[in-house]
Amino acid sequence: MSTVLTAPSSPAVKKTRTPRQRRARQIILQDNAWRCVIIGLILLLWQTGVDHKFIDPFLMGSPAGIGAEAWRMMLSGQLLTDTMATVKATVIGFLGGSILGSLSGLLLWYCKRLARILDPFLIALNGLPKISLAPMIIIWFGSGMFSKVALAFIATFVVATLTAYQGSHQIDQSLVNLMRSLGAKQQQIFTKLVVPATMPWIISAFRLNIGFALIAEIGGEFISSDTGLGHLIFVNGNLFNLNAVWVGVLALMVVAVALYLVVSQVEKHLFSWSRQ
Amino acid sequence: MNAAVRTAAISDTEPYKQEVAISLKHLRKTFEDEDGNLVEVIRDITLDVREKEFISIVGPSGCGKTTMFNIISSLIEPSDGEIILRKWRPKERRGSQIGYMLQRDLLFPWRTILDNVSLGLELSGASKAECHDKAYDYLSRYGLGDFAKAYPSALSGGMRQRAALIRTLITDPDIILLDEPFSALDYQTRLVLEDEIVSILREFGKTVVLITHDIGEAIAMSDRIAVMTQRPTMVKNLYDVGLARQYGSCIKARSDARYQTLFDEIWADLDIQLGAHRS
Ligand SMILES: Nc1ncnc2c1ncn2[C@@H]1O[C@H](COP(=O)(O)OP(=O)(O)OP(=O)(O)O)[C@@H](O)[C@H]1O
């Protein structure tokens, strides 16, 4: 046979940086510099305001006070203990809920009937603010870590189930037909088409779920707990120790960003194909 | 399976029928839409596809051509009628000797070209090494060797379409169904691919059924052309062509005097229906 089209040149990509990539990196660096400037300015204005009595440190806290408080809590080990307690409960609940939720959502693809029957329940549960379940959960599971894990689990499970189920139902019927025309069995269609095609949906559920897990976790700690960042914030709020509250809030932010980064890293790894 | 449907092997001792690869007998298909109304899509298709021929199906948009392919490859069941395959092996799925290239390339974006192309082998339980060896073979033979490790998003439309064709060919089916394989391509790529595909398929002695909207393409590539009516569809007319076989090239086939005559005749066949549709 005659290949009329000449084979195009190799698509192998060289790893040296082009001027354009260098420029992009420079822009990122500049953006980061600006971000630091903004934070610095806010802190400076805040501290100056406190120093000149424009801002009441009792109601607002002050950067210097926050720094001192953070240092004290770090030395006493309280900050680490509370952060770890929160991270542990959040991560266990988040992973458990997101993974099991995604699996059940995917499995609903197998039983269209069950999916149809459960659909309104899932929608209703999804709309329900899960924190409203906290009093019940705490009665059932106590005020320890387990109740927080359960709350984070419930909050993330429903989102993951619904997302994975909706994702798997939006798969193009032509792709299913293609698999069947190649002789695929139902189970092969599931593993080789449904699971990978739903992956982007599942990852987006994971990303949303970081926030949901933290809300459920902190909410649970507000209601009843003896450790954790939510506990720290709640107790110090009641004592009007605003500096300590700020330390708790900032630590939470760090936790959220760290979790987010981990998920993005996994995403990058899983979807290397989409960047080509 | 519907009681009226029978997939049977024709005995090889019948000399006349030996030539027929697929025999469609009074095929009918009626869909039920969401409101429970019956939509008659295929009224009666009776058509013999001969062994190793290249036959094109031309018909108005939405007349039921894809539905016909779906029935032949047993993705859906007909409402009535028979499909008889000559080389049907009783224990096998009817689809297993039919390669069906669907209307779009439908490459999986998360698989490399190599893995996309070997999908059919993988599904039949071949080992990974076996799949990859064969896939490499096919890819390099058809000028995609350098792209084995690339993802589909890195390929041009023509290359993606070629990858889809390789995916269809790699399981070595006797019969190939092509549903508008060129519709997404620009004119030049089309002309080139037409020639390539005809020569590849002829080299392997495949029986080919091609659906196309392009009358010129049908004439340039086919041994025969079946023109379909508006929905509910039937075979309206059959034309003997054979220009590509005679010249050994689809591009040369287009410069034959019969090309224009055939074009006008088929156009007239379709135009009547388009006119009827408009009124
Ligand atoms: N599952 C289905 N349920 C109901 N109607 C259907 C179904 N599948 C196809 N149809 C209808 O059958 C008709 C024919 O569809 P088909 O896809 O076979 O046409 P086609 O000739 O391939 O069209 P095109 O040239 O646009 O590809 C269309 O009107 C379509 O709406």
Ligand SMILES: [Mg+2]
């Ligand atoms: Mg079609």
